[in-house]
Amino acid sequence: xxxxxxxxxxxxxxxxxxxxxxxxxxxxxxxxxxxxxxxxxxxxxxxxxxxxxxxxxxxxxxxxxxxxxxxxxxxxxxxxxxxxxxxxxxxxxxxxxxxxxxxxxxxxxxxxxxxxxxxxxxxxxxxxxxxxxxxxxxxxxxxxxxxxxxxxxxxxxxxxxxxxxxxxxxxxxxxxxxxxxxxxxxxxxxxxxxxxxxxxxxxxxxxxxxxxxxxxxxxxxxxx
Amino acid sequence: xxxxxxxxxxxxxxxxxxxxxxxxxxxxxxxxxxxxxxxxxxxxxxxxxxxxxxxxxxxxxxxxxxxxxxxxxxxxxxxxxxxxxxxxxxxxxxxxxxxxxxxxxxxxxxxxxxxxxxxxxxxxxxxxxxxxxxxxxxxxxxxxxxxxxxxxxxxxxxxxxxxxxxxxxxxxxxxxxxxxxxxxxxxxxxxxxxxxxxxxxxxxxxxxxxxxxxxxxxxxxxxx
DNA sequence: TACAATTTTTAGACAAATCTAAAAAAAATA
DNA sequence: TATTTTTTTTAGATTTGTCTAAAAATTGTA
Ligand SMILES: [Mn+2]
Ligand SMILES: [Mn+2]
Ligand SMILES: [Mn+2]
Ligand SMILES: [Mn+2]
Numbered sequence: 001x002x003x004x005x006x007x008x009x010x011x012x013x014x015x016x017x018x019x020x021x022x023x024x025x026x027x028x029x030x031x032x033x034x035x036x037x038x039x040x041x042x043x044x045x046x047x048x049x050x051x052x053x054x055x056x057x058x059x060x061x062x063x064x065x066x067x068x069x070x071x072x073x074x075x076x077x078x079x080x081x082x083x084x085x086x087x088x089x090x091x092x093x094x095x096x097x098x099x100x101x102x103x104x105x106x107x108x109x110x111x112x113x114x115x116x117x118x119x120x121x122x123x124x125x126x127x128x129x130x131x132x133x134x135x136x137x138x139x140x141x142x143x144x145x146x147x148x149x150x151x152x153x154x155x156x157x158x159x160x161x162x163x164x165x166x167x168x169x170x171x172x173x174x175x176x177x178x179x180x181x182x183x184x185x186x187x188x189x190x191x192x193x194x195x196x197x198x199x200x201x202x203x204x205x206x207x208x209x210x211x212x213x214x215x216x217x218x219x220x221x222x223x224x
Numbered sequence: 225x226x227x228x229x230x231x232x233x234x235x236x237x238x239x240x241x242x243x244x245x246x247x248x249x250x251x252x253x254x255x256x257x258x259x260x261x262x263x264x265x266x267x268x269x270x271x272x273x274x275x276x277x278x279x280x281x282x283x284x285x286x287x288x289x290x291x292x293x294x295x296x297x298x299x300x301x302x303x304x305x306x307x308x309x310x311x312x313x314x315x316x317x318x319x320x321x322x323x324x325x326x327x328x329x330x331x332x333x334x335x336x337x338x339x340x341x342x343x344x345x346x347x348x349x350x351x352x353x354x355x356x357x358x359x360x361x362x363x364x365x366x367x368x369x370x371x372x373x374x375x376x377x378x379x380x381x382x383x384x385x386x387x388x389x390x391x392x393x394x395x396x397x398x399x400x401x402x403x404x405x406x407x408x409x410x411x412x413x414x415x416x417x418x419x420x421x422x423x424x425x426x427x428x429x430x431x432x433x434x435x436x437x438x439x440x441x442x443x444x445x446x447x448x
Numbered sequence: 449t450a451c452a453a454t455t456t457t458t459a460g461a462c463a464a465a466t467c468t469a470a471a472a473a474a475a476a477t478a
Numbered sequence: 479t480a481t482t483t484t485t486t487t488t489a490g491a492t493t494t495g496t497c498t499a500a501a502a503a504t505t506g507t508a
Pocket of ligand 1 (some may be wrong): 012104105106108109
């Protein structure tokens with residue numbers, strides 16, 4: 001019954017399964033996992049068997065996997081650690097939001113509950129990470145925030161940029177070049193139905209035009 | 225020529241070899257390494273072959289090992305990271321000096337030069353860690369400090385506690401219970417030749433008696 | 449429903465890091 | 479120097495995490 005040791009590789013799989021379950025709203029297939037982990041399908045089958053033996057996932061051949069309660073707790077805690085470290089890197093060490101992910105990918109595996117507690121405290125119990133993603137609390141509860149994709153917002157409305165759907169370096173750097181970041185105020189001026197692009201005023205001054213690809217990846221919190 | 229990837233296990237061996245070389249002032253034997261790493265002698269032989277193939281150590285069967293320049297650079301950088309993280313844990317997250325070692329043992333393996341640079345800056349370029357051990361700079365140079373073992377100090381002399389030889393949790397906790405920490409002022413009042421114990425005044429007030437075992441593990445910087 | 453495409457599993461291998469038991473080499477000692 | 483003790487290496491296994499190629503199962507489509 002003693003909780004067996006969980007390797008870094010196993011932890012990464014659990015996190016990947018958690019995210020696929022969340023995004024697709026259903027059991028994660030071998031294919032999706034192998035893509036997320038950038039490994040072969042055969043490796044995934046091997047690992048799923050190991051995780052099932054440790055009772056971290058619910059697994060039946062050819063049926064896709066979900067996390068057990070134990071697996072869910074571990075995955076949620078990893079996400080908590082990952083996002084707290086990202087906040088540390090940006091807020092305390094002045095990293096840019098496009099450079100923190102790979103470092104947090106390593107830091108999330110440091111095993112010390114006290115470290116997480118103290119870090120959370122040190123950072124002032126942040127509720128969202130540098131990309132606007134919610135940081136689960138110690139019990140695994142994610143903060144909820146009312147938000148809409150920019151692509152869904154009507155003309156004339158105003159709001160604040162609170163999150164990004166995409167996390168890639170090129171995307172984040174493109175936003176930087178437009179001076180768009182979390183907290184930026186936006187007002188929708190126009191929408192071009194031809195290609196789904198939109199014209200906005202940002203921070204009550206400059207105007208920018210965003211392609212559909214971009215405005216489908218930005219989360220806005222509407223003003224009132 | 226491209227620097228091959230170095231595993232966490234390999235890094236830990238390099239650090240152990242560095243420390244044995246330093247402490248014993250000569251090539252590290254298989255036995256000493258296996259004790260430091262808490263592994264079998266056979267595992268050490270295996271690993272030494274791997275490290276030699278990667279040109280990180282100078283190794284000839286039955287002759288003991290030393291680090292190559294490459295190996296030395298890696299070991300020194302690990303020590304730098306380990307000690308910087310210990311400072312972070314104590315100074316920023318309020319950990320006690322007896323709890324940080326195992327966590328730093330994991331944190332030292334995070335691979336990002338920028339992270340080390342930024343952390344060092346954030347901490348104000350500390351020269352010594354929470355145990356008084358010198359933190360090598362980015363070029364691998366260790367700060368030097370004039371210090372003596374308490375057991376060598378003559379009666380009547382005064383000084384400041386600047387370092388500990390032993391790092392074990394029980395030892396550090398015992399010092400805490402005596403209210404002895406880095407920076408504590410000590411004055412040598414008496415030395416009992418029978419068992420090598422010493423009577424001291426600390427911080428110009430309380431008196432304590434320390435056994436030889438203790439006073440052979442404390443480094444003092446003499447006043448003047 | 450039958451065939452084709454896709455997904456998943458199996459079989460067989462490999463590198464890394466470890467182990468135990470036994471053999472070989474070096475060091476200590478009588 | 480000869481013998482004993484200690485250290486180091488070898489031999490042979492094991493676990494973890496990965497791979498490729500091929501087989502089996504499932505899903506999609508004509
Ligand atoms: Mn990770
Ligand atoms: Mn993030
Ligand atoms: Mn370590
Ligand atoms: Mn230390």
